[in-house]
Amino acid sequence: MSVGLETANILVLGKGDNLHQQVLASFPLCDVTEEDLTQNPLFSKLLASLTQHVDKTGLTVPLKTELDKAEQRLQSQKRQWLRSESLHRGLQEMIQEHCVRKHNTEVPPDQNMFYETMERCLRVTQCVRHLDPSSTTSQDQPLILGLTPQQVTQLMPSEKNVQRMRQALPRQLEKHLKDKCLSLLSYYQPEWENESEALKTNKLSHLSTLLDKEKKRTELLKEICRENTVLLQRQTQLYFSELIKCIQLLQTLILDHKLKIQTDLDRKKLVYFEGKCELVLQKIKTEMVEVQLDTYSPDTVSAHRKIREKLECELKACKAEKQAVELKLSSFEILGKAFEALAEEYSRLRQEIDMKNWALKELTQYDEK
Known part of the structure; x- marks a missing residue:
């Protein structure tokens, strides 16, 4: 039954935004915005039902x-x-x-x-x-003088x-x-x-009538001033709320734009540094060529180039021979420690043979003289 009465009171006040406006007008001293009433419909209904029992100052009838x-x-x-x-x-x-x-x-x-x-x-x-x-107290006051x-x-x-x-x-x-x-x-x-x-x-x-009119006019202006003050406070709160939303949106846009621009900027910086590095390398090669030209003549440079090519060929042959020897050595290592004694004996015999060949060669040269 009480729910039906409250519903009827709410319907009398209005619906939706009209209800919110009337609730705010009924409680001008309440620090509540229309957004608060929209987000809290039950609280809005409670305030709407209270308007039937209390006045604008919050006093009951x-x-x-x-x-x-x-x-x-x-x-x-x-x-x-x-x-x-x-x-x-x-x-x-x-x-x-x-x-x-x-x-x-x-x-x-x-x-x-x-x-x-x-x-x-x-x-x-x-x-x-x-x-x-005094007539307000039952006690007798002392006499003065x-x-x-x-x-x-x-x-x-x-x-x-x-x-x-x-x-x-x-x-x-x-x-x-x-x-x-x-x-x-x-x-x-x-x-x-x-x-x-x-x-x-x-x-x-007629002075009293004029003063009474001035007094009523002053009170009316005071009431209008109070209403304007309340309205200004609400508009200020709404303004700050919208301003905060705009600032948050602006921050989001700035962050997204900054991230996008930063990616493009980093890519451009990478291309720039790659080009700059390539330019420095080319400059180093140019400086090396200029140092070589200042240090050596063209014939010397050509001879050095041929020597270098010959040395690189010999180095390549030595590396191939080394690789072949390492393969043979690895195949000999497979035979174990028994082959190691034979290898040492073979090495000793080779050295003796070389020594005797050298002595024989020297002896032969001495006989020819």
Whole structure:
């Protein structure tokens, strides 16, 4: 049953790329790309089902409702505090302006009494507030300088002066606030500063609406800026991902091209070095011929060539004779050690015969003389 509901929710959101776009729009703070959703369809379905239960910030619907209520209560408390704080600061500003004005010009006695009474009431009220125990704790706070709120309250001005101050306060406060609003209007629109009082008062009635529009416009621009920031981050991630793919492809192309070019280059280098080696050999032969021509005459070279040919013929004959002797010797070695004694005896007899022939030859030559 739950699977059917999740499937229905997914179908409501969309299919394929449309589903991915809506999931990304529902979770702008989630660092997920469309490629991640495509590679992980189950995770994409999970996010699609979560869009029915959570908002863009990741809060559940009940928690978001409670958070909105708490935010409304907080805003109400803030407005109350700001109202009282603005009133208090406005009264303090009035007192400060009166002190400055009193030092520069002559102030009427009734106006001076009004501001002194108001300042005294503010100070006493502030002291009483500090002396009161906190309403957020059940423990009693220690007294400051041993004073109680009742003792400080006795320092209030006379009731008559307080009544006069209260009667004149709304008019003076209204005048002060109006001057501040006109100053704000002049700051917001400097070209309206030279307008008449009635026209500025009329425009002042529309100042809150203008400021509210500016505030909404600013919030809209902030939201657009945040959306553009998220979009820029996603596009940056996509750009880097595509850039990495392009770099890898470029590296592959460079490697393949380099290997192909390297093979052709090696083959050309081999042909070049072979030709160069052949040229060096020819040059060496040429140098040898030139050395021979410088050293020997043509007749000497011809004679040396004939001598060389004759020596090579004799060397070839000697090698053939040596080979024949080695064959005979190998055939004699087959007979074993018994033939070795006969060979030695034969050799000794040959030497004796040669010696006797030589002696006979010498003797014959001596007789002829």
